Amino acid sequence: MKRVGVIGGGQLAWMMAGAANKLGVELIVQTPSANDPAVAIAHDTVFAPVADAAATAILASKCDVITFENEFVNLEALSVLAKQGVCFRPRLEALAPLLDKYHQRCYLRDLGLPVPKFFAVDTDGSQDLGSGSDSICELLVLNKLDFPVVLKARRHGYDGQGTFIIKDAESLQQKLTAATPANTFLSNSVFLLEEFIPFARELAVIAARSVDGKVAIYPIVETQQEKQVCRRAIAPAEISPQVAAEINEIARIILNGLEAVGVFGIELFLTHENKVLVNEIAPRTHNSGHFSVDACEISQFEQHLRSVCDLPLGNSNLICSCAIMINLLGYETSTSDYIVKRQKIAQIPQAIVHWYGKTQSRPGRKLGHVNVLLNHQNRDEAMAIARTIENIWYPN
Numbered sequence: 361m362k363r364v365g366v367i368g369g370g371q372l373a374w375m376m377a378g379a380a381n382k383l384g385v386e387l388i389v390q391t392p393s394a395n396d397p398a399v400a401i402a403h404d405t406v407f408a409p410v411a412d413a414a415a416t417a418i419l420a421s422k423c424d425v426i427t428f429e430n431e432f433v434n435l436e437a438l439s440v441l442a443k444q445g446v447c448f449r450p451r452l453e454a455l456a457p458l459l460d461k462y463h464q465r466c467y468l469r470d471l472g473l474p475v476p477k478f479f480a481v482d483t484d485g486s487q488d489l490g491s492g493s494d495s496i497c498e499l500l501v502l503n504k505l506d507f508p509v510v511l512k513a514r515r516h517g518y519d520g521q522g523t524f525i526i527k528d529a530e531s532l533q534q535k536l537t538a539a540t541p542a543n544t545f546l547s548n549s550v551f552l553l554e555e556f557i558p559f560a561r562e563l564a565v566i567a568a569r570s571v572d573g574k575v576a577i578y579p580i581v582e583t584q585q586e587k588q589v590c591r592r593a594i595a596p597a598e599i600s601p602q603v604a605a606e607i608n609e610i611a612r613i614i615l616n617g618l619e620a621v622g623v624f625g626i627e628l629f630l631t632h633e634n635k636v637l638v639n640e641i642a643p644r645t646h647n648s649g650h651f652s653v654d655a656c657e658i659s660q661f662e663q664h665l666r667s668v669c670d671l672p673l674g675n676s677n678l679i680c681s682c683a684i685m686i687n688l689l690g691y692e693t694s695t696s697d698y699i700v701k702r703q704k705i706a707q708i709p710q711a712i713v714h715w716y717g718k719t720q721s722r723p724g725r726k727l728g729h730v731n732v733l734l735n736h737q738n739r740d741e742a743m744a745i746a747r748t749i750e751n752i753w754y755p756n
Contacts, residue, residue: 363670365419368429371716373398379662390419396718413437449668454618461514462552477556479503505746512552522647526716559629564648567611568623568663593685623664654731655683682734690725
């Protein structure tokens with residue numbers, strides 16, 4: 361497999377470039393805009409929305425295998441191409457139970473994996489909330505939930521968009537009433553409602569599976585979120601060997617159950633009682649694995665290309681004692697490249713700045729990230745470095 365098609369042209373596809381060059385692989389990207397990051401590194405480009413299956417047919421004619429940068433695809437339309445012999449990795453059957461958050465939760469539950477309590481809310485169907493708060497409260501009691509709860513759009517949510525922490529029945533009713541076609545993340549009639557987990561830490565793990573079923577697992581990381589957007593990831597997480605072993609086994613169960621090929625990101629909660637709960641799965645490379653580009657022998661991006669190209673998996677171990685990744689998020693609407701701030705951050709010892717080359721900044725948008733490598737594991741020191749970088753980056 362020497363020509364890899366990538367559906368999606370954002371920073372995840374852009375970060376495959378170094379690995380592609382190393383492996384002698386050509387990347388052909390399907391993406392809507394000439395300004396998308398991966399266009400600059402692509403061997404060839406098909407300009408079209410990622411859900412445009414007709415464009416994916418053109419992409420297929422240019423490559424040996426197709427993989428995914430995001431989940432915003434039309435599986436039904438792509439299945440026609442798969443039946444015609446187009447090779448997708450991961451296969452479409454592995455994506456099918458994951459793209460809808462409710463179906464994903466059901467899949468994890470049916471695998472016997474620990475997940476938060478959840479149920480679907482259909483404003484037009486069987487789990488009808490009715491018109492008043494009494495019916496909402498009754499439904500929560502029926503499903504053994506209490507406020508606060510978490511409401512999620514079942515499709516197309518990312519970086520906190522489409523996820524809402526709801527504190528009372530009135531707020532929940534208001535949010536569901538706002539489910540109009542004009543609201544991108546509330547335009548579907550079906551939602552996922554789940555219990556709010558007062559976790560001790562949020563964790564994540566990157567795992568890869570090859571065509572022949574071998575699995576490589578990266579060090580488990582602690583992720584720190586603000587407004588449901590990842591701000592930092594610390595590798596390795598300071599957790600017990602028992603918790604680490606449980607999470608590694610969860611990753612193996614998920615990837616083997618799906619017969620997945622490629623890299624998957626798995627997000628988890630760790631409660632104050634040291635109980636692990638699976639939160640969500642991303643069937644692709646993931647923000648929580650960006651530290652691997654500088655801190656591991658093989659990055660998640662090279663591992664993904666190795667998987668989909670049927671090459672042997674590489675070593676996923678750290679080459680340093682500890683690493684912290686800090687996202688550089690937009691905080692204003694601007695066209696600035698923030699070069700002065702980036703240069704100042706780059707002067708921090710062992711700090712490596714990765715800038716995605718996006719032409720537009722807006723609040724919350726991921727513009728780049730910084731990896732800092734440490735020669736000993738010290739969470740307090742890692743957090744102090746993160747605060748130094750964030751004090752340079754953010755105006756307040």
